[in-house]
Amino acid sequence: MSQKILLDKINVPGIKTYEVYRREGGYASVEKAIKTLTPDEVVEEVKTSGLRGRGGAGFPAGMKWSFIDKKSGKPRHLVCNADESEPGTFKDRFLMEHLPHLLIEGMITSSYALGANLSYIYIRGEYMWVYKILERAIAEAKAAGWLGKNILGSGYDLELYVQIGGGAYICGEETALIESLEGKRGNPRIKPPFPAISGLWSNPTVVNNVETIAAVPWIINNSGADYAKIGIGRSTGTKLISASGHVKNQGVYEIELGLSVYEFMNSDEYLGGMIDSRPLKAFVPGGSSVPVLPANLIYKTANGDDRLMTYESLSDGGFATGSMLGSGGFIVYNDTACIVRNTWNFARFYAHESCGQCSPCREGTGWLEKVLWRIENGQGREEDIDLLWSIQSKIEGNTICPLGDAAAWPVAAAIRHFRDEFEYHVRFPEKIKNREHFVAEPFEKVKHLVSKQTV
């Protein structure tokens, strides 16, 4: 049984309410931080913990906090990014739904560390019920004196608001989120300037994921060094993984980073193996935007080491044989799944969610989607596979925000690892007419049709 940091109190009845949460030791970090620590000491503590951003990029949170411009004298803001829209990721929803006060406690402590007097939680519009939970929790916290003017008699003021987004994936990008929060169209800004210098209303702003902020109370209650002891190397602490797909026990799990993928997949404590007797075909470790990995690269890296659930091990070998931890959307496929269809589905998502600001992403994502649709529906041409490769390579790196990269990577990885499946779709259009084509006849059985023959 590994250590739980975020979800250890999840089974306490009524933990959603303030009374129970407080009785279970909640808000202790706020007391400790405000009464005994200076803001810089809190930042220092988070820096020592090695906590990395849980939203996908994995940038060290303490480092991000220390970049915030304190010299300009402008008001500073902390914004919590709860616009969790990545297909396959649902950890933040789970956390906010069951432990709303943990997030609020983290927000207060982190805002104190940054010297922010006005903080926001930006939540996606589809999470309306979660929004109501958070609103109720904020009202309870305010009534108990944890928010508002002069918190704990320290002279520190903090107002915390929840803002609902319109349900756009792009508003999870931090500068687009800020634009949306300001009431504008959610277009990503051109960086530099970075939000730490000029963010919300041109004030220094830090944008953090829900899970990152929720990890702060534990770090303050214990210490950064204690947090750094959990995990391996630069991947410290615990991570919420939202598992879905063809596994026995789907759901949200808190794991210590450094757990092996094999154990996570197969132990009964976690996913409990595949859903039925069909073999594992592929998996996506971190939400739809990270590269998919084929079966032979899941448990072992390319050079034969065990694949671990860490930032480093999952990206071992670069994109050629690795992937990314991303936001922890763990999607597992057995051999009934069609990679082409899955890639098309992801491409359709990105084509729909592209903001339309910069040309490579606006036109390229739509193009990828159309070509993949043709291949999946038996209208593909042999040259389409190279065309897809060419389009994705032209989107990647040439866009304003990472959505272009996120749209390009899954397509690139699918072609890199499952090219023969694309060829099968192109060459045998009559066989893939039924959308469940791999259920009756898994690809392994028909692979010989497209494999290279030596005569």
Place this chain on the structure above:
Amino acid sequence: MKVTIDGQSIDVEPGTTILQAARMIGGESVPPAMCYYTKLKGSGGKCRCCLVEVAKGSDNDPRPMPKLMASCVTGCQDGMEINSTASERVQDARKSVTEFLLINHPLDCPVCDQAGECDLQNLSFKHGKSQTRYIEKKRTFEPEDIGPNIQLHMNRCILCYRCVMVADQLTDDRVHGVMDRGDHSNISTCISKAITNEFSGNMIDVCPVGALTDKTFRFKSRVWFNKPFDAHRECTTPGCCGKTTVWMFGNEIQRVTGRKDEFHEVDNFICNTCRFDKKEVSDWTIEGPRKFEKFSVINQNNYTRELDTVIIETEKGILKGRDQDRKKISMPQVPLSETEKEVFTEGNI
């Protein structure tokens, strides 16, 4: 600060962007810019045509930047070294951006009023290719009427956001903006409202493509058949300088635009009265012919250059065709008529 672009160095003020520095140098290394407009605050960075490679960040931090940077929004650092035309990677990126911009473009230049002064034409002439890899149906939009003076062709739009910024920064009531997202984002007033603001006509001047064109000039003439003249009038509209370019055909003013420089950016914004209502020669004081850059298609109507007769050197009698083809093979008994004989001996010229 000293920056080097394609091997040419220039001293610039702090805060200059790479694109501005390149424009000071001029010549081949100026990156194409579809969305950046010097006079509009916050423009640029969207079309990704002006991507350049930063080979050396600055004297203090000489590491190269890993990604290609949009030159219109990247500030110069002291000692920066930039590859624009010289870099293969940049050329590739520009080619691909051009391809992306063209896949959904209707390519209706033969009926487009912007043809001849269109930035997208210039871009594709330089970086485009004559084949397409796009076999899907092009995206189209329902036509929208945005008033009596401006014609909106949304299918041609490349979403540079310039017209939105014009409305934001020149006028105080913007009624149009970008609707929807992804490849369906479009410029619209949402409720088919007319854009009637006194400075709305500048949207036509800033539009790099034929998405916004002058309705009073619609289908009247190709731009290169008109002769541009600098002209001015005493304009009473506050904020309008009255300095324009009038485009004449004979003694008729076909249209009025702002004065554009070599990067197709206007010197001064003009009001709608000057642009749409003053079409009589008596309204204007003509200053003289407007000069355009050397290779502009607009100069094609300028017959001051002497055109030499072109002589193509070939073998003698090549237009007659081969000898063996000039044999009468059907009914050789019947003699040829006089005209037929001529064709046979001289060739079918």
